[in-house]
Amino acid sequence: MQKLQKGFWHYLEFWRALFPRRRALRWRETWLQNGYCRDCRYCCGPQDSNEPFPMALLPGQLHSHLSDDFYLLNADTAYLDARGCKADTDHGCRLRLTQRPVACGLFPLVLVNGGLYLYKTCPAVIFTPLDRLADLGLEAAGWLTGFSLTDLRHISLDIPAQTLAERYISLNISLFDANGVELRLG
Numbered sequence: 001m002q003k004l005q006k007g008f009w010h011y012l013e014f015w016r017a018l019f020p021r022r023r024a025l026r027w028r029e030t031w032l033q034n035g036y037c038r039d040c041r042y043c044c045g046p047q048d049s050n051e052p053f054p055m056a057l058l059p060g061q062l063h064s065h066l067s068d069d070f071y072l073l074n075a076d077t078a079y080l081d082a083r084g085c086k087a088d089t090d091h092g093c094r095l096r097l098t099q100r101p102v103a104c105g106l107f108p109l110v111l112v113n114g115g116l117y118l119y120k121t122c123p124a125v126i127f128t129p130l131d132r133l134a135d136l137g138l139e140a141a142g143w144l145t146g147f148s149l150t151d152l153r154h155i156s157l158d159i160p161a162q163t164l165a166e167r168y169i170s171l172n173i174s175l176f177d178a179n180g181v182e183l184r185l186g
């Protein structure tokens with residue numbers, strides 16, 4: 001997923017041509033159903049950058065053949081880069097929803113530094129009103145608060161402030177901090 005690094009304005013023009021009409025997004029208990037994905041599919045395919053984008057796996061998703069499905073950063077974290085994701089095919093992701101990293105079901109919502117953000121250059125973010133995206137973020141956050149602090153820390157990305165400002169939009173939804181899991185709106 002992610003790393004549409006050609007820049008916001010490049011993708012704004014590109015998506016405008018591809019998506020003349022708005023499409024619907026809906027939170028489906030454990031994942032975000034996104035009407036743009038079927039004609040976009042950028043975030044599973046080859047990325048502009050070869051910088052690895054980590055996608056942590058939960059303990060229940062680990063098995064001895066993980067490397068058949070993913071490029072692995074370590075024993076419990078997959079990643080994608082300029083090659084795209086190993087599980088991507090011409091027809092989309094070949095994995096069942098339960099086999100996919102949590103990040104895949106959330107995107108373009110991204111859990112970063114304990115809070116929820118939007119990835120700016122996803123067409124769903126560009127064309128969906130922010131109040132709708134905020135509501136979807138809140139639904140996703142409600143689901144994520146059912147995770148343990150250990151799992152949330154594991155799946156949360158650490159991204160420096162400058163990169164966050166360049167590529168992400170904060171939803172002002174905090175899920176955890178040093179004191180534990182707690183849903184807070186800022």
Ligand code: SF4
Pocket residue numbers: 034036037038040041042043044107108121122123124
């Ligand atoms: S999440 Fe966004 S960038 Fe990824 S395939 Fe769907 S619409 Fe495209």
Ligand code: SF4
Pocket residue numbers: 001043044080085086087088089092093094095100101104
């Ligand atoms: S696991 Fe599937 S949904 Fe996730 S990045 Fe890979 S191809 Fe895309």
